Amino acid sequence: MKITLFCTSMLMLVGGCSENAAVTDNISLQEVAVEAPAMEEIATNVDDKAYSGNTGTEKAYTQMVIKNANLAFETDDLDATAKRINAAAQKFGAQLQSDSESNTNYSLSRILVLRIPANKFDPFIDEIAKGVTYFSRKEITSQDVTEEYVDLDARIKAKKTLEARYLELLKKANKVSEMLEIEKELSAIREEIEAQEGRLRYLKNRVAMSTVTIDFYKHTEQQAGATVSYGSKMWNAIKSGFNGISTFFIGLLYVWPFILIFVVVFILIRKRIRKKLNKI
Secondary structure (H helix, E strand, O other): OOOHHHHHHHHHHHHHHHHHHHHHHHHHHHHHHHHOOOHHHHHHHHHHHHOOOOOOOOOOOOOEEEEEEEEEEEOOOHHHHHHHHHHHHHOOOEEEEEEEEEEOOEEEEEEEEEEEEEHHHHHHHHHHHOOOOEEEEEEEEEOOOHHHHHHHHHHHHHHHHHEEEEEEHHHHHOOOHHHHHHHHHHHHHHHHHHHHHHHHHHHHHHEEEEEEEEEEEOOOOOOOOOOOOOHHHHHHHHHHHHHHHHHHHHHHHHHHHHHHHHHHHHHHHHHHHHHHHHHO
């Protein structure tokens, strides 16, 4: 009886050890499967983070606003107004981007396009308005690009993380085909990074420097001699007619061989017709 109980106890002990070993092996395999995800899944996860704007670290962003102004007003002295605007531009650190003038029978105008630091935008507009009786056009716009800026920044960080992981794979690659495939992916990722960084720099520049377009003009009387007398109109018509005749004869000189052929063919046909008529 004692021998039987001993054997039974030993069998139960061995069975329990085997079950524990099996459970331990299953847990180890699951851990390995979790710790070694496929590279494609990692790349997908990185892109998802970029799309959602969440890279795992919280960063505070200041509001990004692009300000523009479009002003137009009348002045009595274009030169004096231009000097006043240029003085205000120097005072507030503005940069002249373009300067154009136009002249018609009834007005003289000048358009200045300036880039002004965003923090000096409002004081500069107030300075320009001091010498203006009224604005015939005053448009001030503000475009909030904070969301686009944050999204671009997150996408760039995510793409750079993905680029680093592909570089690690490139170091471990042994086959030429694998290297070429990884380098192809790296090239596409770098192009996206450069494009997004360019857009980010553009937004930063537009936010940092506002654009102000100033159109100032002066009404003038119609210039002397602007009207044309009836006699002048007749003389112009005669000259135009003479020029038309000259152009016509010059055109004939270009096609004289065809005219000569037509004349010869016409004469031959006419002679044949006359011969037939004489026989009848």
